[in-house]
Structure formats: structure tokens, C-alpha cells
Amino acid sequence: MRLKLLIFLAFAILISACVQAPQSTNNTTQPNNAPKDANKKLKIGFSMATVKEERWQRDQAAFKAHCEKMQVECAITVADNNSAKQANDVENLLTQGIDVLVIAPQDATQAATLVDKAKAKNIPVISYDRLINSDKIDLYISHQVPVIGKKIAEYALQKVPEGNYVMVYGAGTDNNAVIMKKEQLAVLQSAIDSKKITIVADNFIPDWKPEEALKMAENALTQNNDDIKAFVVSNDGMAGGVVAALEKRGLAGKILVTGQDAELPALQRIAEGKQTMTVYKPIIPLANSAVEAAMKLGKKESLTGTQMFKNDAIGKEIIAILLEVTTVDKDNLMDTVIKDGYAKFEDVYKNVPADQRPQQK
Amino acid sequence: MSETVKKSGFKIETSSLRAYTMLGAMVLIWLFFQWQTGGIFLTPRNLSNLMLQMSVTGIIAVGMLMVIVSGNIDLSVGSVLGLAGGTAAILMYFYGYGMTAAIVAAIAVAILIGIFQGFLTAYLNIPAFIVTLGGLLAWRGAIKGISNSQTVPVSDETFKLIGQGNMTLISGWILAGIAILALLFFTYRRIQAQKTYGLGEANLGGEMLRSILPIGAILGFIYVMNAANGVPLPVLIFIVVALIGTFITNSTVFGRYLYAIGGNSDAARLSGIDTKFNVLKVYAFLGLLIGVAAVISTARQASAEPGAGVLKELDAIAACVIGGASLMGGRGTIFGACLGALIMASLDNGMSLLNVRDFMQELIKGAILVAAVGIDMIGKKS
Numbered sequence A: 001m002r003l004k005l006l007i008f009l010a011f012a013i014l015i016s017a018c019v020q021a022p023q024s025t026n027n028t029t030q031p032n033n034a035p036k037d038a039n040k041k042l043k044i045g046f047s048m049a050t051v052k053e054e055r056w057q058r059d060q061a062a063f064k065a066h067c068e069k070m071q072v073e074c075a076i077t078v079a080d081n082n083s084a085k086q087a088n089d090v091e092n093l094l095t096q097g098i099d100v101l102v103i104a105p106q107d108a109t110q111a112a113t114l115v116d117k118a119k120a121k122n123i124p125v126i127s128y129d130r131l132i133n134s135d136k137i138d139l140y141i142s143h144q145v146p147v148i149g150k151k152i153a154e155y156a157l158q159k160v161p162e163g164n165y166v167m168v169y170g171a172g173t174d175n176n177a178v179i180m181k182k183e184q185l186a187v188l189q190s191a192i193d194s195k196k197i198t199i200v201a202d203n204f205i206p207d208w209k210p211e212e213a214l215k216m217a218e219n220a221l222t223q224n225n226d227d228i229k230a231f232v233v234s235n236d237g238m239a240g241g242v243v244a245a246l247e248k249r250g251l252a253g254k255i256l257v258t259g260q261d262a263e264l265p266a267l268q269r270i271a272e273g274k275q276t277m278t279v280y281k282p283i284i285p286l287a288n289s290a291v292e293a294a295m296k297l298g299k300k301e302s303l304t305g306t307q308m309f310k311n312d313a314i315g316k317e318i319i320a321i322l323l324e325v326t327t328v329d330k331d332n333l334m335d336t337v338i339k340d341g342y343a344k345f346e347d348v349y350k351n352v353p354a355d356q357r358p359q360q361k
Numbered sequence B: 001m002s003e004t005v006k007k008s009g010f011k012i013e014t015s016s017l018r019a020y021t022m023l024g025a026m027v028l029i030w031l032f033f034q035w036q037t038g039g040i041f042l043t044p045r046n047l048s049n050l051m052l053q054m055s056v057t058g059i060i061a062v063g064m065l066m067v068i069v070s071g072n073i074d075l076s077v078g079s080v081l082g083l084a085g086g087t088a089a090i091l092m093y094f095y096g097y098g099m100t101a102a103i104v105a106a107i108a109v110a111i112l113i114g115i116f117q118g119f120l121t122a123y124l125n126i127p128a129f130i131v132t133l134g135g136l137l138a139w140r141g142a143i144k145g146i147s148n149s150q151t152v153p154v155s156d157e158t159f160k161l162i163g164q165g166n167m168t169l170i171s172g173w174i175l176a177g178i179a180i181l182a183l184l185f186f187t188y189r190r191i192q193a194q195k196t197y198g199l200g201e202a203n204l205g206g207e208m209l210r211s212i213l214p215i216g217a218i219l220g221f222i223y224v225m226n227a228a229n230g231v232p233l234p235v236l237i238f239i240v241v242a243l244i245g246t247f248i249t250n251s252t253v254f255g256r257y258l259y260a261i262g263g264n265s266d267a268a269r270l271s272g273i274d275t276k277f278n279v280l281k282v283y284a285f286l287g288l289l290i291g292v293a294a295v296i297s298t299a300r301q302a303s304a305e306p307g308a309g310v311l312k313e314l315d316a317i318a319a320c321v322i323g324g325a326s327l328m329g330g331r332g333t334i335f336g337a338c339l340g341a342l343i344m345a346s347l348d349n350g351m352s353l354l355n356v357r358d359f360m361q362e363l364i365k366g367a368i369l370v371a372a373v374g375i376d377m378i379g380k381k382s
Helices: A002-025 A054-069 A083-096 A110-120 A145-159 A175-193 A210-223 A236-248 A264-272 A283-298 A334-338 B014-036 B044-069 B077-095 B099-122 B128-146 B157-164 B169-196 B204-227 B233-251 B253-263 B265-270 B275-301 B312-322 B334-353 B358-379
Strands: A043-048 A073-078 A100-103 A125-128 A139-142 A163-169 A197-204 A230-233 A277-280 A307-311 A316-322 A326-329 B004-007 B010-013
Touching: A043 A054, A043 A083, A043 A283, A054 A073, A054 A283, A073 A083, A083 A100, A083 A110, A100 A110, A100 A283, A110 A125, A125 A283, A139 A283, A145 A175, A145 A230, A145 A277, A145 A326, A163 A175, A163 A210, A175 A197, A197 A210, A210 A236, A210 B044, A210 B275, A210 B334, A230 A236, A236 A264, A236 B157, A236 B275, A264 A277, A264 A326, A326 A334, B014 B334, B014 B358, B044 B077, B044 B204, B044 B233, B044 B253, B044 B275, B044 B312, B044 B334, B077 B099, B077 B128, B077 B275, B077 B312, B099 B128, B099 B157, B099 B275, B157 B233, B157 B275, B169 B204, B233 B253, B233 B275, B233 B334, B253 B265, B253 B275, B265 B275, B312 B334, B312 B358, B334 B358
Parallel strands: A043 A073, A043 A100, A100 A125, A125 A139, A139 A316, A163 A197, A163 A230
Antiparallel strands: A277 A326, A307 A316, B004 B010
16 A cells, blocks of 8 residues: 555656646747747648648648748648548647648638637638638638639530530539539520520539549439530549549540549540540649748738639638639640649550650650 | 248248338339439439449448348448558559459458458457447558559559449340249259258248249349340349358358357357357458459449548448348348348439439438338337
């Protein structure tokens, strides 16, 4: 009994000693609202919703690389398509003492609470690529999602002015998918009204899952006896599922299929003629601009190159930096993604016989 | 011995009773969709799609049924499917391996994980729920790691055929012929066995009636599939797996041991059954089936995505439960599990044809799942 008491006391003393120690050695961290000295590295927190798609892998890599180049610290978290996890991630970042918060939200509305948390600590917030439904964000930086939606629909309409259309939208919880749907329908509306095109099936696909897009395409083809002229698909992952469904029916290459993100498998499908187009969004300029904007906000400098953007979901205008995008199809593959070094020639044309590949410049 | 319920002269085991009730429910669901889709639901092409869309879940459900019957569970199924499928795709795309090597590797990975998880559950006494929950997280992390979270495309045409090809019409009919002959053979054997074991003369009329329905179903099935260009290969694989599963659970010692272990594992152990080894075996078998399902799923999508299989385990468990399995163990049939998978796929397919919004589909499926099992439970005498 005495021995146990002794051991217990020893532990108690040890633990209290440990609790004291950090305070004495730790004099380098400062509370968030203390003035920053110029020598201290800025710390940017980047909370990502997912890195599952290839493009997000690039965002993550480019963001990290640019932070190192600009000599700022960055902490990146990934929420795996889980908004509860993203909430935890953001709280952890705020606890770590970041100066600026960049969020690529999993859920546009839930992320507004996260914005409030950051603003309560006077931390500037940047909404990255996906729009957060909050009027408190300091900046929205993206590739003009409405323009992407518009370009996809315009491309489809130009190549297929008449016939049955199937609209495969992204996740209903992702603001980008909602914006793209709105823009696509706006472009197609007059053709719909004049009965030139008919939308025979349309739906949001949970989490942008390719497998669900495959099933939707299969069922749409069955229902319309293969009489579909265009699949307006909002990203490359889902386009892959749609093309698989077409391949089974021997229709790959005969029906227009759109996409977004310029993922390597999609570029390969375009080279083979199975997918018709995708949208190339240079990721590196996006990530770089985000880092630089974060630095400016962190140092309380003013931003440049901004414009006002209306968030229809909340009916407010916000400050935004919007970057250019390019549609990519078989004809301009060489001049866009390959010329920029975004993708390698050998990778993109891997499944195309050597004699059918275009000349490399 | 399983309890039987006499219903107008036919003996039906109570564990199959739920399955037959669900059969009735499925017919209702089919008729409903046939009406609502304006006659498209029951066309050969859509039925072929339906069977195709249920085959991956169905194959997994067969294995899951056996695990559940033994009183265990496996929550890692979806993640293992993603990992196995990803392994196959990566080997082919990045390392240039052929189709056979990739398939073997995928199935091997799944079996090894099954053995590993089975060992932890059976021999180290860690609850199956925890082991496989850990597996759900870990194996998902693994596939994201080795694939760099990127979708890996599959270009091998033969491999893709596994998921996208059909049997020829003739082989479909040959298959039907073999199935009918086998059915008649087993019926004959059953009649003989009744005589041999002194159980009295078999009711020949009853036996004939019992055979007509399955024979009709086989013929009808092949006819419909052939009208839509042949039996899809994944469906063929699913049927083979289901038959093997039925054989194991009904006619092998291993299968009966599973029911014993699930019914009362202490009694089973004290009766001399090596409960630990049998549990290990059932997890390994489920692993084998997951590997097969992964190959089919990857071939069908012509790519392996890091999110492949997410929530598949819940589909499989729901299929088993709808079909009459008890999560406590000891009851459930393969036939029921396959029926459960078919019902859920029918709901998906029908609602997709009707263009029901994504969130609505989830709501409806959840409601029907609870209602189906609930109504059945209320009707049962406790």
C-alpha cells in the first residue's frame, strides 16, 4: 500500500513538472492578435475538402511549392469529402496559430460557420475554387466557375445543336456543381424552348462519383433506346463513368461527352476520341495567386486584380480574383495542355497507335 | 434443425419465409416501376442492366451472408474492394503486368486481408466490428496512398470485357440446359434419398411442382438476357458465386458449422467445432469474393478510382438483412441475400429511370429498407 502511494505521488510530481516546463521554454509563439514582426514567417492554413481527384493533387502540390518559394509557412489539411472533419481541421489550424485561412469547402453552407470562427479571431479567409456561402470571406479565388459551366454548354450546343441531351451534374452539396448547372441551363434554355434539344435525364451525382454516373448513363441510354446526342457532364471523373457505359454499347466516340479538370485519363480519352472535350484550368496560377493573396491579406496589404462577384445563394457581392480557363478537345490538345507542360505527350497519347498521333513540335 | 412452417401442404423453412415475403415485395416494386416508367422497367434491356448493376453487390452479399450467419460482420468490404481493384489497375497501367497477373494479385490482396482480419477476430478475440472498422479506415488510406489519390485508367480490352462483355446467345441456352439438367438430377437424388432413408414415399406431384417454378425461372431468365444480347459476364460470375454459396451453406459441413457458430458459439465450440478456424475461413472466403467483385467493378468502369466501393459494405449488409439474415447470427440464406441485393438494385434502377433527385433516392431507399424488414418483423410471432 505504501509503495503504491509513493508511486502515485511520484507520478503526480512528474506530471506537474511536465505541465510547467512548456511555459518556460516556449517564448517564441505569440498570440494571434499581437503585432507581427517582419522577420516572423507568415503561416497560411489551407483546409482542403479532398485530394481524391487529380486536380486537387495538383492544387496541393502547387500551393506547397509556392509557399516554400515565397518563404512562408503553410499547413495543409484534407477532409476526405467529410464536412465534419473539415470543421475539425479548421479548428486545429486556428489553434495552431495561422495568420490566414484558405478553405476549399466540402459543403458551401456549412463552411460559413468555419468562416465565422476564423473571423472571430480576426483571421482573413480566402474561399478557394469552391464558393463558400458567406458574406464574411475576404476573397474568393477561382477559375470563374460560371464561365466553365457556360463554356461546357456552349461547346456542346455548338457541336450538337439538336437532339436529346443528358445533364450529369456534380454533387448537390458542392456550390460549384450548382453554379455550373445554372450556367449550363442558361446557355441551353433557348434551344430547349424552341424544342431543338430535349433534356431527357438530369441529376446531381452524390460526391461526383463516377460509378453513379455510369449507372445514370446506362439507364438513360436504356430509357431512350440509345437515342442521345450529348452527355453534358460536369467533370472528368464522371465523364469516365459515362464513357464506360457508352463503351459497353459500342457508342464511345459517337456521342458527345464533356468534362472538366483536364485529368490525365480524360486527356487520354480525348486523344482516343472517346471523350469530346474537357476544361483546362491552369492549377499552378490558381494556387500561386491564392498564396500571394493570402500573404497580402496576412500583412494587411490591399489586393490587386480583383472584381466583384455575385453569390446568388446569399444574394451578396464579394471580392473575387477570377482566372481564365480553356476548353480542350482533340484539335487543340497539343497547343494547350501539352505545350504548357501540364501533361506529357507520351502519357496523353499512350493508347493511340504511333502512326495516328499528331506530330510533336 | 431449422424450423419449418407448414403452408398449405408445402414445407417452408422460417429462415426462407422472409425471403419469400421479399420476393412478393420485389414483384410489387417491379410492377410499380413498370407502370411508372411507361413500360421500360421490364424490358429485356433494362432487366439486363438491372442484373448487371446488382452483380457486384450481389457477389459481396453472398460472402457477407456467410460472415453474418457465423455471428460476425465485415465493415471493411468497400475499402478492400477499392484496394484490390486499385492494385489490379496499378499493376497493369504503371508496371505493365498482364491481365491474369493483375487479377490474381487483386484476389490475393483481398484474401490476405480477409485472413488477417479473420485471424484478429477469431484468434485474438478482437470484436469483428472493431477489426473491420479499422480495416475500413486503413485499407482506404492504403489505396489512396498507392494510387496517389488518382484514378488509374484500364486500357486492357480483355480485362474490360469481364465487366462489359456478354455471353453468346448459344452459350446462354447451353447454360440453361445444364442448369435444368442439374436441377432435375438433384430432384431425383432427393426423391431417392427420401426412399433410402425411410422417410416415406415422396409426393411426386409435389416434387414436380417444386421443379416447374425454378425451371420456368431459368428458361425465362436466359430468354430475357438473350433478348438483350446475351447474359452479361458479371451476371454469369454472380450466378456461379451464388450457386457455390448456396452449396456451401446448405450442403457442406463448413456451411452448417457457420450456422452452428452463429446460433450459439459456445455450444458449437463445446460440441467439438473448431470455431476459430471456421471463422478465419469464412473471412478468407469473403475476401476471395471481394477480390472477384473488385475485378468486375474495375473492369466495368474501365478504371480504378480511390473512392471505389465507399459504403458498399452497407449495401451488402442491407441485402443480407432484407433477405432474412439476423445480425445476431445463425439465420439467413444466400437466396435471401441475393434477393435483397436485387431489390435494392431495383430501387436504384427504377428511381434513376424516373429521374428522382439524388437526395430523394437516398431517403426512399432508407425508408423502404426499414419498412420492409419492419413489416416482416411485426408479422412474425415473437
